[in-house]
Amino acid sequence: MVEMKIEFNLNGKPAQVSAEPDKTLLYLLRDDLGLTGTKDGCGSGDCGACVVMLDGIPVNSCMVLAAQAAGSDVLTIEGMAKDGVLHPVQRTFGETWAFQCGFCTPGMLVSCYALLESNDNPTREEILTAIAGNFCRCTGYQAVVKAVEQAAAELRAANGGGND
């Protein structure tokens, strides 16, 4: 089997890897690039543990072939904090106990981050829609909603004075 050279933008930096054509983006990230934050919960797109951002939208990386990411921007959980500073939603997840075992958390956070990037005042319904593809067996989702609401409030306050 012939390997392909795949170049893409990963967490803001160029990345280049050789991989077989049928390798998923999930395993490219985990095995070839050593970024084990993104998890394999089912391998079939049913649980959302593998969610990453691809060109600015959340996708199940187990349902994307690595080759399909060529030339794209990929953001994983490892790229969410900037210069060591956690994104508000990463911090509020800890504050509200929006995780317990933490295995679903990277994918869950990316889905929530994606929502907050385009909507800093989401309704409960919008938050539930954003995480409708993320399965959590530990928490029951309420604390996740709370964490997103708190992070949104912080983001609005930070963006706050913009409208006068």
Added chain:
Amino acid sequence: MTELAVVGKWTAAPGAREIVTGQARYCPDIQLPGILCGKLLYSPYARARIVKLDVSKAREIVGVIAVMTHADIPGENSYLYAEPDQPLLVVDEVRFQGDAVAAVAAVDARTADVALAAIDVEYEELPGIFDPLEAMQPGADQIVQGEDNVMMSQMYRAGDVEAAIASADVIIENTYRTQWAEQAFLETEGGVGLVDDDGGITVYSSCQAPHRDRMQIARALGMPESMVRVITPYIGGAFGAKDEAHVQIHAGLLAHAAQRPVHLIRERRESILTHVKRHPMVIECTTAATAEGKLLAVKARIIADAGPYTNSTHEVLGRTGEFIGGPYKVPNVEIEKIGVRTNNPICGAFRGFGAPQAAFVYESQMDDLARKLGMDPLEIRLLNGIETGTKMYTGVVIREGTPMKESLNRAAEMIEWDKREQCERNPAKHLRRGWGIATILKGTGLGRGLLDHAGVIIEMHRDGSVVLQSSAADMGQGIITVMAQLAAEVLGVDMAAIRVARADTSQSPDAGPSCASRAAMVSGNAVIKAANEIRDTLLSLAVRKTKIEKDRLSLRAGKLTVDGVPHEITVKDLALRAGDWGYPLHAESLVHFEYPDDAPEGNYRFSQEVFQFCTQIAQVLVDCETGQVTVERLIAVHDAGKMINPGGVYGQIEGGVAQGIGYALTEQLIVEEGHTLNPSLENYVIPMAFDIPEIEMEVLEIPEPFGAPLGAKGIAEAPIIPTAPAIRNAIYDAINKPLYELPMTAERILPVPDTTA
């Protein structure tokens, strides 16, 4: 008592930053140079004889480093939870779809798959036994040679059930059926085996019982336990399924055979097919009562389909029988528990451990009884509820019974139970609304008469920082946070000063398994004990330094306090002194789960004696044409004794209720002739974000007087237990149809009776 500084406060988990940045490493994330990919070959048949098993071709493939069959296991070829009847690698007969036949370790996953495909195995399919009643017949084929298909059959009696039934004014008699349920933790089972420099084996194990894993791995390797080490990395959920061993033993075996590191991680489909499930049970129950609604007797016959191997069947059935009367005064019982082997999926521990099945029965019986007598479901429960001093039919005397009725009354208050008839019952022609109550009890601890202990090692360094070593496995339930909080409280430091090491059998004493809601109690007490030793030393140093009497001194927020007022001397100062003056700040403790002194006469074996009580009330909306049930509101009132980690407690309640909703309405393994038809998260239907209402929770903090760390008791299992019967009773209220089988799928809701009561 002065207000606590750390305990009871919302605090992030010590590992929070690692988790939210993706740095936390679980078994699949442990990457080492040269690590091999391990896989197991599983039986496709529910029952078959192995006619031929030839791995020679697989061994010849380039990149395949080790291939093992039963013949290659150096030590004992069996798991050992209670009985050694489940082989690690099958010798002659596969007994369920998921029995492991061979193991390979190869340079990568692709090569491992090629190796598995190259294993030449021929099966002769045998007629399987899939109905426990058939398995119980005399003359039925022995599913495990030399072992009875009835793996246990026990009767427990208290009082005189027949007389009570004869004298009763009303009898409620029903047969209940519950389903196989899948724990569906996000991180599938895994183990990473390594070879130590001196030939020992280290296994990173996604598990609940590191020391028991160590015993099993050493046993399989034929090595002394001193040569085996088990470490838990982050664990992605377990809910009981990882209490019994899974692939970690094989990971150790393969590492040893290959003399290279091996990771063995199950794929999701494999996981669902192979690990233990919640036992499906058929329970015939007779409840006898007076015309006023007072319970006189409960008679129950419980048959559990265990799959072919024993695992924890005895213990699970033990709990079902222990709690089949509910949190009520029931003077007369006859409880028959039968565990049966079949060629269906293997069964074992799942949060609740037999209590959810019991609760479905007893709380449904209570509502049926209330209906028959024209009584309010709340009133009949209050009438029969246990109180402090009640002697249960198990022989246990309830020492603190207050939470039972308090949780009932509080839940009723929260939903405005007495005003529910003023709510709109029929918001549309095809929609009907209803309310249902369930109140339950669940014990904590392994049970009287069993070894139930934990130890910790705590060391405070010269700079006041602390390392806490414990082998209590944290699979998300938060024991690490609890231990850190307790240590921080006693030592008077911030959480940030405490480092809790991952469980490591070579570094910390046995803490027992993280099960039975016991970790916070037993390990918690162990932490308090060890921390108090160090605290005492620090205070002694403070006495020496300040000349103030010890009973006026304390430690809080990093400082010494005198009569509660912060002093200029800090905990760090004292720690430094301790080093200078030669006082070791090191303590090791061992604590046993405590029981009252007197063993109750004729008591139920291994009964638990510290109880979690909780009441849940469900408000459902039933679509009478489709049968779909929406849980609109769910009230949950739980008693925690004292919340150490509020975030964790509320999280456990929400998560448990979510699991309970799934157990009630949609979750079931569909098994036909021993084959699981839905081994995927797509078709094993678990509620997700839109399917669960905002759970309205309240936690009662009535201190547990007995053996509890600062009044706290375990709460992990209670949340999943009342949900299904609460929903069942709400459905009964909505559509006047009692259900006796789980899950209560849309198809079972239909047809809806034409009239409501």
Added chain:
Amino acid sequence: MSVAEFMTPASLDDALSIKKDRGAAARVIAGGTDLILRMRDKVLSPSLLIDLRRLSLDGIARTDEGLSLGAYVSLSQVLESADIEKYFPALPAACREFAGPPIRNRATLGGNIVNASPAADLVPPLIAYDANIVLSSTGGERVLPLVEFFVGPGQSVIEPSEILTEIRLPLMSTPSAAIFIKLGQRRSMAISQVNVTTRLTVGESGLPVEARIVLGSVAPLPMRAMSAEGILLGKELSDELLSEAAIKAREEVTPISDVRASESYRLQMTEVLVRRALLATRDELSGSATDG
């Protein structure tokens, strides 16, 4: 998985040439949410994958007849289109209930069509709107009604050398209304037990001149319940008539029992959902009538 080659052609002509050369061993990959799964489970073993990413087959354009959708428009893109919501609302209604956001961001209409699953959620609304599809090959294009594309479970009339490139939605005459209802075991990430799309177009008489009752997951193919549709034409839409159509629809379907639902439940739910969908469609029509 067995894929030896992966290509991302820059033009449709290139893609079609490759398809012609390599035939059935080459599969087009769009979102991949179904294809990758089938490859992993070894149901499909293509030796070559052709990624259509660079072909911009995800446009949504107005034409004289209505809308032209690139076959590989994602479900999320459908949800963002004001035109689709305005003129063909049953389609985004189906998209909203499809899986969850990460899947919707990748899954495409074309993929959902070409998989030819009897449970495909997006196909019935497209059929209800009388969609035509364009199958392209090096030999040109053939245009056919979507409803004629399916032959059996997982089987369609597409040739190995063809690529589905376009979906054409003709503007409905007005007033028209359409409703999509899905029955699943949970509210997201659920495969349909039954899905129903109904569309009614009303003529000058105020009575229906076109009726579509399109069902998924109740037959080997997505299907129109044509006898039931016939009952509604030219008649007053009374409750009784709508119930009669629902009962008729139930007689036309041939569901199976599987892990999600039994045959008898699917039969019952066909009637329930068709009735509800028709009632809701009628309500929509009276709503738009009063708008004047």
